[in-house]
Amino acid sequence: MPDTSDMLLKTNLKRLRLPTISAEFQALAREAATANEGYERYLLRLTELEVAARQSNTLRARIKQAGFPVHKDFDTYDFSAMPKLNKPKILELARGEWIEKKFNCVLSGEPGTGKTHLAIAIGLAMCREGKRVRFFTAANLVTRLEEAQKQYQLDRLLTQLDKTDLLIVDELGYLSFSRGGAELLFQVFADRYERASLLVTSNLPFSEWNQVFQGERMTAALLDRLTHRCHVFQMNGESYRFRESMATGTKRAAKKKG
Ligand code: ADP
Ligand code: MG
Numbered sequence: 651m652p653d654t655s656d657m658l659l660k661t662n663l664k665r666l667r668l669p670t671i672s673a674e675f676q677a678l679a680r681e682a683a684t685a686n687e688g689y690e691r692y693l694l695r696l697t698e699l700e701v702a703a704r705q706s707n708t709l710r711a712r713i714k715q716a717g718f719p720v721h722k723d724f725d726t727y728d729f730s731a732m733p734k735l736n737k738p739k740i741l742e743l744a745r746g747e748w749i750e751k752k753f754n755c756v757l758s759g760e761p762g763t764g765k766t767h768l769a770i771a772i773g774l775a776m777c778r779e780g781k782r783v784r785f786f787t788a789a790n791l792v793t794r795l796e797e798a799q800k801q802y803q804l805d806r807l808l809t810q811l812d813k814t815d816l817l818i819v820d821e822l823g824y825l826s827f828s829r830g831g832a833e834l835l836f837q838v839f840a841d842r843y844e845r846a847s848l849l850v851t852s853n854l855p856f857s858e859w860n861q862v863f864q865g866e867r868m869t870a871a872l873l874d875r876l877t878h879r880c881h882v883f884q885m886n887g888e889s890y891r892f893r894e895s896m897a898t899g900t901k902r903a904a905k906k907k908g
Contacts, residue, residue: 670703671696709777716783722770731890732764735883740768743881744775749815749847754880757851762889765851769818772849781815788822788835788862795834804834811838816847823854823862832863836872843875850876 656676663672675696682692724744729737743755755772757765773783786794798807811817817838827835842848854861856877860869 668700670700674699712777712780712782713774716773716777716785718770718773718785719766720770721774722767723774724771727764727767727771728890731893732885732887734887735885739881740772740883743772746776746779746781748881749776749779749781752844752847752879754847754876755849756876756880756882757849757885758855758882759853759885760887760889761853762892763885763887764890765885766820768885769820769849769851773816773818776816782813783816783818784811784814785818785820787820789825789827791819791838792827792831792835795838796828796831799830799834808838808841812841812846814846816849817842818849818851820851822850822852823859826862826864829864832868836863836868839872840875844879848876 659675660672663669663675678692678695678699681687682695724741729735729740748755757768759765770785773785776783794807795804798804819835826832839848852859856873859873860866863869863872
């Protein structure tokens with residue numbers, strides 16, 4: 651093809667927003683000519699590349715939008731360190747049916763047992779399933795809600811949260827909130843009831859959630875909604891972090907000795 655046609659084609663592809671085809675058509679055309687490939691086959695391969703690039707861009711955007719604090723996945727989670735945890739059930743969550751059914755999930759247990767790690771891994775899996783996910787620490791979410799309220803933007807934020815298929819609220823219980831903050835968080839939780847999924851991690855057993863939500867009545871009402879149709883995982887055991895540092899410490903000590 652003469653250069654001018656290539657340039658015209660590139661202009662058209664740009665207008666049609668097909669950047670991958672634009673970048674690849676010449677190389678693929680050479681390959682197709684060498685392999686004596688038909689026109690349809692060539693067009694198919696080009697469109698496949700464009701579709702694949704679009705899918706991966708969408709996924710990247712979805713993961714970015716979710717706002718995970720770090721990247722953690724199942725492949726780096728050592729289930730043998732948490733033998734009482736139901737691994738098949740956790741991996742089942744990664745398939746996402748519970749999101750379709752608007753179920754919730756609570757990961758509860760001591761610090762360092764991998765609650766945040768698994769919450770992120772589940773969130774990432776849901777992004778790959780095409781779901782809209784948002785990740786917040788409880789403290790962060792309450793701050794965002796309070797700020798939005800001050801700036802008369804609360805409805806806007808609530809609508810945004812409403813659009814997510816999975817809202818992850820990490821570290822509920824480390825900090826208690828003001829009455830107003832607790833009420834806002836309660837509103838978010840209650841709004842999602844049977845409409846969209848929540849994943850909450852907490853170091854507190856349910857019996858102590860009234861420390862966060864101030865008042866038995868609000869806590870009871872909230873737990874009633876949250877735990878109806880909910881997968882609860884108890885993550886008890888030694889802190890993985892602690893165990894790892896002990897292990898390296900022991901190795902270091904052994905090295906010194908030997
Ligand atoms: P939690 O949220 O329960 O306090 P984290 O998920 O933050 O615990 O875990 C603390 C650190 O230990 C993280 O770096 C996490 O990736 C790691 N970790 C915890 N449990 C495991 C595990 N079973 N396998 C691999 N890494 C783990
Ligand atoms: Mg955590």
